[in-house]
Amino acid sequence: MADEIRMLTATALKRAFESGDLSPVEVAATLLDHVQHHDHAINAWCLIDRDTTLAEAGAAEQRYRRGEPRGLLDGIPVAVKDVFLTPMWPTVKGSRTIDPESTLNKRSPAVAALERHGYVPLGKTTTPEFGWKGITDSPLCGPTNNPWNPEKTAGGSSGGSAAAVSACMAPLALGTDAGGSIRIPAAFCGIVGHKPTFGEVPHWPASPFGTLAHAGPMTRTVEDCALMMQVLTEADPRDAQAAPRRNVDYLGALQGDLSGLRIAYSNNLGYVDVDPEIERATAEALAVFRDLGATVVEVDPGFSNPLAAFGHLFYGGAANACRDLGPRKRELMDPALVQVVEKAEKLSMLDYLAAVNERMALSERMAVFHQKYDLLVTPTLPITAFDTNREVPRDWPNTRWPTWTPFTYPFNMTGQPALSVPVGRASDGLPMGLQLVGRRFQDELVLKAGHLFEQARPFTERPDLALAGMEA
Numbered sequence: 108m109a110d111e112i113r114m115l116t117a118t119a120l121k122r123a124f125e126s127g128d129l130s131p132v133e134v135a136a137t138l139l140d141h142v143q144h145h146d147h148a149i150n151a152w153c154l155i156d157r158d159t160t161l162a163e164a165g166a167a168e169q170r171y172r173r174g175e176p177r178g179l180l181d182g183i184p185v186a187v188k189d190v191f192l193t194p195m196w197p198t199v200k201g202s203r204t205i206d207p208e209s210t211l212n213k214r215s216p217a218v219a220a221l222e223r224h225g226y227v228p229l230g231k232t233t234t235p236e237f238g239w240k241g242i243t244d245s246p247l248c249g250p251t252n253n254p255w256n257p258e259k260t261a262g263g264s265s266g267g268s269a270a271a272v273s274a275c276m277a278p279l280a281l282g283t284d285a286g287g288s289i290r291i292p293a294a295f296c297g298i299v300g301h302k303p304t305f306g307e308v309p310h311w312p313a314s315p316f317g318t319l320a321h322a323g324p325m326t327r328t329v330e331d332c333a334l335m336m337q338v339l340t341e342a343d344p345r346d347a348q349a350a351p352r353r354n355v356d357y358l359g360a361l362q363g364d365l366s367g368l369r370i371a372y373s374n375n376l377g378y379v380d381v382d383p384e385i386e387r388a389t390a391e392a393l394a395v396f397r398d399l400g401a402t403v404v405e406v407d408p409g410f411s412n413p414l415a416a417f418g419h420l421f422y423g424g425a426a427n428a429c430r431d432l433g434p435r436k437r438e439l440m441d442p443a444l445v446q447v448v449e450k451a452e453k454l455s456m457l458d459y460l461a462a463v464n465e466r467m468a469l470s471e472r473m474a475v476f477h478q479k480y481d482l483l484v485t486p487t488l489p490i491t492a493f494d495t496n497r498e499v500p501r502d503w504p505n506t507r508w509p510t511w512t513p514f515t516y517p518f519n520m521t522g523q524p525a526l527s528v529p530v531g532r533a534s535d536g537l538p539m540g541l542q543l544v545g546r547r548f549q550d551e552l553v554l555k556a557g558h559l560f561e562q563a564r565p566f567t568e569r570p571d572l573a574l575a576g577m578e579a
Contacts, residue, residue, distance in 0.1 A: 109137050109140070109141070112129065112133070112134055112137045112138075113137060113138065113141055113275035113276075114275055114569065115134075115278065116278055116326075116327060116328050116330070116331050117180070117183045117278040117279050117326070117331045117334055117335075118328070118330055118331055118334060120134060120182070120183055120278060121179075121180075121181075121182075121183060124167075124171050124176070124181070124182045125171070125176070127171070130164075130168050130171075130182075131164040131165075131167040131168045131171070131181075131182030131183075131227060132161060132164045132165050132168050134164070134182070134184065135160050135161055135163075135164035135184055135227050135229070136161065136164075138184055138229060138276055138277060139155065139157050139160060139161075139229070141274075141275065141276050142155060142229075142230070142271075142276050143155075145274060145276070145572045146276070148252065148257045148572075149251065149252050149253075149254055149257065149261075149270050149271075149274055150233060150248065150249060150250065150251045150252060150267075150270075151186075151232055151233060151251055151261070151266075151267040151268075151270035151271040151274065151276065152186075152230050152231065152232055152233065152267065152271065152276075153189050153199075153201070153230075153231050153232065153233045153234075153247070153248045153267065154189065154196055154197075154230050154231035155229075155230040156195075156196065156230060159195055159196075159228065160184070160227060160228060160229055160230070163226075163227045163228060164182060164184075164227045167181050167182035167225055167227060168182065170182075170225065176225065177223070177224060177225035178223055178224030178225050178338070179224045179334060179337055179338055180221060180224040180225055180226045180279075180334070180335075180338060181224065181225030181226075182225060182227055183225075183226055183227060183278065183279060184226075184227045184228075184229045184277055184278060184279070185221055185226045185227065185228060185229060185277065185278075185279045185280065185281065186229050186230065186231075186232045186267070186268050186271045186272065186276070186277035186279070186280035186281070187218065187228060187229075187230070187231055187232065187268075187280070187281050188231070188232050188234055188265050188267065188268045188280070188281050188282050188283060189201065189231040189232060189233065189234050189267070190234055190237075190238055190283055191215040191217055191218050191281055191283075191322075192210060192213040192214050192215045192218060192312075193214060193215075193218055193228065193231070194211065194212050194213060194214050194218075195211070195228075196211075196228075196230075196231055197210050197211060198210040198213075198231070199247065200234060200236065200237050200238065201233065201234045201235055201236045201237070201238075201245030201246075201247050201248055202236045202237060202245065202246075202247060202439075202440065203246055203247050203439040203440070204432055204436045204439055204440060215310070215311060215322075216308075216309035216310060216311050216322075216343035216345060216346060217281055217308065217309075217310070217322050217339050218281075219343065220338050220339055220341045220343070221281075221338060221339075223338075223341070224338050226279075229271075229276075229277050232265075232267030232268045232270075232271055232280065233245070233248045233251045233266060233267030234248075234263070234264050234265065234266070234267060235263050235264050235266075235441065235444075236440060236441045236444055237315070237425065237428045237429075237444070238263075238264035238265075238283055238285065238288060238316075239264065239425050239428075239441070239444050239447070240263055240264060240443070240444075240498060240508045241262060241263050241264065241286070241287060241288070241291050241498075241508035241509070241511070241512050242260045242261075242262060242263040242264075242266065242495075242496075242497070242498060242508065243260070243261055243262065243263035243264060243265075243266025243267055243270075243292070244263075244441075244495075244496055245441060246439065246440065246441055250495050250496040251263075251266040251267050251270055251495075252270070252495050253270065253273075253295060253296060253492050253495070253537070254270055254273045254274040254296060254570040254572065255273070255296070255297065255492070255532075255536060255537055255538060255570045256492070256536065256537060257495070258494060258495060259295075259491075259492040259493060259494060259495055259537065260295065260492050260493060260494070260495045260496070260497070261273075261292050261295060261296055261492070261495075262291040262292030262293075262294070262295035262296065262492065263288060263291065263292055264283070264285075264288040264292075265280075265282030265283060265284070265288050265289050265292050265300070265325060266292045266295075266296075268280035268281060268282045268292070268325045269282070269292030269293055269295070269296040269298055269300065269325055270292070270296055272296070272298045272325055272326060272327055273296035273297055273298050273327075273569070273570060274569075274570060274572060275569055278326065278327065278331065279324065279325070279326055279331060279335055280324070280325040280326070281322065281323075281324070281325070282300060282322070282323060282324070282325045283310075283314070283320060283321065283322050283323075284300075284302040284320070284321045284322075284323060284515075284519065285314065285316040285319040285320040285321070285421065285424065285519055286319065286417065286421055286509060286512065286515060286516040286519050287512045287514075287515025287516055287519070289301065289302050289321075289323050289325060289527075290302060290487050290515050290525060290526075290527040290540070290542060291487070291488060291512055291515060292325075293325060293487070293527040293540060294487035294488045294527050294529075294538065294539065294540025294542075295488070295491070295492040295537070295538065295540075296492075296538060297529045297532070297538030297566065297568070297570075298325060298326065298327055298529065299325070299326050299327065299328060299329050299331070299332050299526070299527065299528050299529070299557070299561075300323070300324075300325045300326075300332075300526070300527045301323045301324055301325075301332050301336070301524070301525075301526045301527075301550070301553070301554065302321045302323050302518070302519070302524065302525045302526075303321055303322075303323045303336065303339075303340075303524055303550050304321075304350070304522060304523065304524045304547050304548050304549075304550055305318055305321055305348075305350075305522035305547075306346075306348055306349050306350035306522075307340055307349075307350060307353075307524070307548065307550060308321065308322045308323055308336075308339045308340055309322075309340075309341075309342065309343035309345070309346035309349040310322045310346055310349075311343065311345040311346050313346075313347075313348070314424070315424050315425070315427040315428035316420075316421060316424030316425075316427075316428075317420070317424055317427075318348070318522065319420060319421060319424060319519045319520065320424075320519075321519070321522075322339070323336075323339070324336060324339065328558075328561065329361070329526070329528065329554055329557040329558040329561050330358070330361060330558060332526070332554060332557075333357035333358050333360070333361055333551075333554050333558070334357070334358060336355075336357040336550065336554070337356070337357045337358060340352070340353075340355070340357075350548070353548065355550070355551050356551075357550070357551055357554060360551035360552075360554065360555050361554060361555050361558040361559075362555075363555070364399050364400045364559065365396060365399040365400045365401040365555075365556060365559060366400035366401075367400065367401075367402075368396075368400065368401040368402070368481050368482065368552075368556070369401070369402050369404070369479065369480045369481045369482075370393075370396055370401045370402065370403045370404070370480065370481065370482045370483075370484055370556075371403075371404055371405075371406045371408070371476070371479075371480035371482070371483045371484070372389075372390075372393055372403055372404065372405050372406070372483075372484045372485075373405070373406065373407045373408060373483065373484075373485050374386050374389055374390065374405075374485070374486065375407075375489075376407055376408065376410075376412075376485065376513065376514065376517075377407040377408075377409070377410075377411075378411065378412050378513070379489050379513045379514065380489060381486055381489040382489055382490050382491065382533070384533045384534060384539070385486050385488070385489060385490070385491070385533065385539050386486065388530045388531050388533075388539050388541075389484070389485070389486045389530060389539075389541055392484070392530050392541050392560065392564065393484070395560050395563045395564055396484070396556070396560065398563065399559050399560075399563065401556075403484075404480070406480075408472065408473060408476045408483060409472065409476070410469055410472050410473075410517070412513065413465055413466070413469055413516075413517055413520060414509060414510070414513070414516075415462075416461070416462040416465035416466060416469075416520070417462075417509060417516045417517070417519075417520060418462075418507075418509065419451070419454060419458055419459055419461075419462035420459070420462050420463070420466065420520070421509070421516070422447045422448070422450065422451035423451050423454060423459055423462075425444065425447055425448050425451060426447075426448045426451040426452050429444075429445075429448045443498060447507070466520045466521075469517065469520055469521055470520070470521045470522065473518075473521045473523060474546075474547075477545070477546040481545065481546070481549075481552065482543055482544065482545050482552070482553065482556055483543075483544040483545075484541065484542065484543055484544075485514045485541075485542045485544070486514055486539070486540065486541065486542065487514060487515065487527040487539075487540030487541060487542040488511070488512065488514060488515070488539075488540060489511065489513065489514070490511055491533050491535055491537040491538070491539060492537050492538075499511060514542055515542070518544055521547075522547055523544055523545060523546065523547050524544070524545050524546075524547070524548075524549060524550040524553045525542055525543070525544045525545075525553070526542065526543045526553045526554060526557045527540040527541065527542050528540065528541050528543070528557045528560060528561055528566075529541075529566035530564070530566075531566070532568070538566075541560070543556055543557050543560075
């Protein structure tokens with residue numbers, strides 16, 4: 108029974124709570140036991156508080172008994188990346204430089220929305236320091252490993268959330284994405300991850316990475332992703348950059364087919380070297396979209412690699428995050444983060460504004476591109492997961508993580524919605540991801556296409572933690 112409970116989606120759990128077939132306390136206890144038995148090998152969690160979790164589950168159980176469930180997620184366990192403020196738990200962002208006490212009694216908009224809908228907080232998940240890179244390790248928490256193979260990375264920076272969902276330790280998780288940090292670990296760990304349109308999910312305090320940074324859901328199905336979007340997009344007055352609320356019915360938008368949809372497919376954006384297995388899996392996925400009624404055309408969006416501009420913007424954000432940290436605190440930090448911060452601190456104002464100009468030009472190009480094509484489909488990543496505790500694969504020609512994430516960071520620069528869904532496993536047994544990118548504020552179309560693809564090509568496999576040597 109415990110195995111069956113862990114495999115249930117949030118949507119299925121909600122039905123089971125409503126019918127009385129399962130209780131929130133039973134589910135929360137089952138997941139907490141699973142974390143206790145297996146997380147020593149994965150390290151997805153940096154904080155577990157069993158008493159608080161079970162107390163919240165008990166409160167949800169009482170609401171169901173009274174016939175008064177709260178909102179859309181009452182009793183559903185959620186993993187929270189340790190960059191979101193939670194009033195009862197500290198938020199230290201993988202850093203030794205933050206005073207845990209200073210972060211208490213505050214809540215991020217996403218956490219406030221989850222509270223309004225009765226979620227059960229399972230714990231805080233690991234992140235690299237300040238969420239600065241595409242893998243998850245930090246001086247505070249160490250590396251987070253991939254549930255499919257603990258010798259491989261889970262990706263990052265939302266690697267703890269991805270690993271927890273992949274390992275069936277949580278049905279839902281919160282992540283953030285300023286260069287791929289939801290989609291990278293989603294692809295490496297074989298789950299669904301959605302980077303919403305910038306401003307669609309309110310975010311506070313403002314990220315030091317500025318408008319590159321998005322908050323969004325990480326789940327095992329697109330339907331659960333849409334369920335979370337229904338909650339996370341609720342208004343919050345603290346985010347001055349949030350877009351006007353559109354009140355989209357994300358769950359309702361999943362229905363129908365893709366008749367008349369125009370899809371552009373690019374296997375390399377015109378400049379990316381892609382693993383042949385990933386390229387083949389992505390190309391084979393196109394038949395599904397055609398069968399669903401879409402017209403698919405192989406075409407590149409026509410922009411050159413914006414890596415340098417992204418680096419100025421992203422590492423400028425990292426320097427912004429560390430602007431008040433002096434030499435003593437920097438001695439406590441990830442040395443690689445300190446390196447990129449010190450390099451970014453030497454950028455001139457005109458260097459940064461030139462990157463802003465390139466970002467604006469890229470956004471304009473994609474806006475025009477989407478006048479002709481409703482969606483752009485690409486691989487999520489050009490490689491599968493590599494050895495854990497490394498920023499780049501062994502023998503990689505570059506030293507920094509964005510060089511192996513060329514499909515993700517351009518769409519942080521443009522602020523477009525981008526969804527990663529599993530597209531199978533490679534010969535090394537590791538998952539591969541498919542990315543769907545849409546026009547700004549067309550999140551519901553991206554999710555619909557991802558959902559219909561998932562229905563036609565379901566990815567129901569889960570990592571065998573016992574086989575991977577992850578039993579306590």
